[in-house]
Amino acid sequence: MTKTFDIAIIGGGVIGLTLARALIRRGASLALFDAGAVIPPATNAAAGMLAPSFEHGEGGGALYDALHRFGARALSLWPGYAAALEEETGVRIDYRGDGVLGVAFTENEAKELREQAVRTSSLGGDVSMISGDEARAMEPALSKDIVAALWAPRDAQVDPRRLLIALRAAVKKKVVQHFPEKVARIVVQAAGASCTTKSGETVAAREIVLAGGAVSGLASKELVFPVKGDAVAVEIEEGAVTRVIRAPGAYLCPKAGGRLVIGASEERGRDDLSVDAEAIDALKSGATQAVPTLGQAREIERWTGLRPGTPDGAPILGRAGNGVYLALGHYRNGVLHAPASAEDMAALILDGRTSDDLQSFNPSRFGALAMAEHG
């Protein structure tokens, strides 16, 4: 017999799980499908920067302003979100609201940072340019060759692996039926939709949310595609680097226990999970240019992940047809966006309410590619 739920979510990465948590807190009966054993979540590969001051797309324009505002709103939700999730689950997620430094070695790089500072300030962001000496006073391990830095005191970070553990625990605590399987097909019917797993189990729901990341097999590859990212972690003395540093060749994110995450390469369209040794060497060299003592650091782990990219670099959030919603394409910022994405999608699904942000990221901007694809 077909099981029936209010809502079925396909995808147990940060986007699917934050949405699941938001929906069950409002009493929805939920089925959650996740193929994590065969399609590793990008969330597990992320560095966990919550840094909208450095991210509002490459092209400028209204969509990118919206993207920046969405990121800034998500950032403001993070302290409360992290505290509530930790209290609910007892799992520490290592949220750190101690700012991000973007550093420059040349006058050209400093000029780019100044332009970034002007853009971010014009959108209401709290950023300032500081000298190389001021940056070194904050982070003594920084290279003496740094000439200037962009200081974003409100940007933050979290540990995405701990976040996944906490979100899984939060969702499991409430009554969510979990199907650890890949959904092979979604079928839209007159009164809702159904999805069928690879092994043939069918679940019916009033609404189905596709939050399957970069390679779900359920969205058009022109709409959502993988952008492969390699990263590496090295061991440092705890406190040797205290906050996120973004350098031209790599970013550095210090985590608990003396683990420093260095990221990340970007390669569009590749969906294999092999780690590229040359990319890792380049990241290590970029990190060592910023913090010379890292030249001696012992490598702990290297990995890769598939960011869900979209044609315009912005997420795809909203209704895509009868009974089907998309929560896809958070690209480089899914961890940052998650609390805002979940809040807006829950309000849309349960109350039919659309935020200004959701208007900007509506699937309809891609026309037939996104709409009613599952009909």
Ligand SMILES: Cc1cc2nc3c(=O)[nH]c(=O)nc-3n(C[C@H](O)[C@H](O)[C@H](O)COP(=O)(O)OP(=O)(O)OC[C@H]3O[C@@H](n4cnc5c(N)ncnc54)[C@H](O)[C@@H]3O)c2cc1C
């Ligand atoms: C190297 C790297 C560094 C990054 N750093 C940052 C950062 O610092 N800050 C930031 O905000 N973001 C960062 N990101 C981006 C971030 O990881 C993603 O935007 C985010 O994780 C996307 O979340 P998601 O839930 O949409 O997808 P995922 O985390 O990929 O989760 C999708 C889930 O859906 C499941 N699934 C897929 N298809 C199906 C199916 N057909 N049936 C059932 N289940 C299915 C998968 O198994 C998976 O578990 C980084 C990404 C990478 C790769």
